[in-house]
Amino acid sequence: MRLAIDPRLATPISEQIAEQIRFAVADGRLAAGERLPSVRGLAKDLLVNPNTVAKVYRDLEREGVLRTKPGSGAFVADGSAEICRERSFAAVKAALRLAVEKGVAAGLEPQEIERTVAECLGPHAARVP
Amino acid sequence: MRLAIDPRLATPISEQIAEQIRFAVADGRLAAGERLPSVRGLAKDLLVNPNTVAKVYRDLEREGVLRTKPGSGAFVADGSAEICRERSFAAVKAALRLAVEKGVAAGLEPQEIERTVAECLGPHAARVP
Amino acid sequence: MRLAIDPRLATPISEQIAEQIRFAVADGRLAAGERLPSVRGLAKDLLVNPNTVAKVYRDLEREGVLRTKPGSGAFVADGSAEICRERSFAAVKAALRLAVEKGVAAGLEPQEIERTVAECLGPHAARVP
Amino acid sequence: MRLAIDPRLATPISEQIAEQIRFAVADGRLAAGERLPSVRGLAKDLLVNPNTVAKVYRDLEREGVLRTKPGSGAFVADGSAEICRERSFAAVKAALRLAVEKGVAAGLEPQEIERTVAECLGPHAARVP
């Protein structure tokens, strides 16, 4: 599990972390039952405040993504893959639709939109042989 | 010019308004020299605080999109179409790329991504005869 | 709306506040659309840290109880009465059942249990004329 | 003596164990002089950390419920039934009152409260011939 955050982005650090964990669970890189890094450990790795990581774990627990056992750590919850896939896919699709709508409103040619998407998808083509 | 804002969205009201004006200028729905609604008039129409609209006009003037003549209103500046197209297209493409990257990270199939874009683009096909 | 917290209790201050707000919404003392005290104002009233109140509002927003508009305050969300009634009633009934089960396990006479409940219910009888 | 713990509950494992022992003593299922399972044996049975069980026995000894004889185990202390009944009954009644008060605050009908208690008490009616 590699996490990378960028404090300069508009989206809060905590949401960046949470989103990447959701993606990893949706994608299967994090499996049910697996243990996550400790709050303090991850905070040290990412150079953020432990409270920030604690907030992430707390939020993800409310969403049913994590199961946190005080004293022993945070774990990927059963059934979380489904939850994360649903939520993440919906969020991504909504973002895609919003961007496309905006492009149309701004007068971007449909081909230009599709080309941008295709170019961005290109490097990942090898993932589906 | 029809503006529609949604106070519930995460993006600030002021940015929603500014973006739609930029899009309209980029797309040609608002032409150079054209006069914009008054601050107070637009604020009343959109049911937002006049300060919010004033901020939008101020920001857009800094970007070179508007030219405000104290006492007589705000007008679309010369050369603003170019500015808006550049900025809007870049923003839209960045949003598209970000959304695609996230979809890939979450394990969304590339076809699913392209299908979502195509579906969203479908209703607008008539615009490119 | 009168809120009373007790820092000595085992249940966290933030949960005490959240629970009382949920109860008030469930009971109708707080109606949809009504504005809640500001984070800083309520914190001052209750002699707690503003962050504690902010956490409460944030949690309640995730539950769909509140709708918070940055810059203008927190409001009771539409449909929240239903949510709160469901959740609060379920929580209360679970607590009742747990307490009864424990009483039975400890050898408390059933009549003694019912008497305790009835005595506690007595002072509130006037609420249902 | 059957003990059942649930690590997912909010109440600490150690308190779950201690409470059940107190209830058993209060109810007479554990009589004065009787020997309790060894720390390590009980820990193995319940799949918990031996430190947790050791803490329970230590706490219960302070309360006067147990008497531990180093080298030979832990025994139910003389006069412990009285102690446990007092303490357990008080705790149960307090929990009942708290739950009832909360139900009233949330707008639960008094009948609904009494019905919930009665339903929960029903299956145990046979215990009082």
Added chain:
DNA sequence: GTGGTCTAGACCACG
């Protein structure tokens, strides 16, 4: 004025 976020550091209970 409003809420949102983050940092810093403390304390507690559990294992």
Added chain:
DNA sequence: GTGGTCTAGACCACC
């Protein structure tokens, strides 16, 4: 060691 909570105080953006 673990997470949970609270306090304190800072900064930001929005209205």
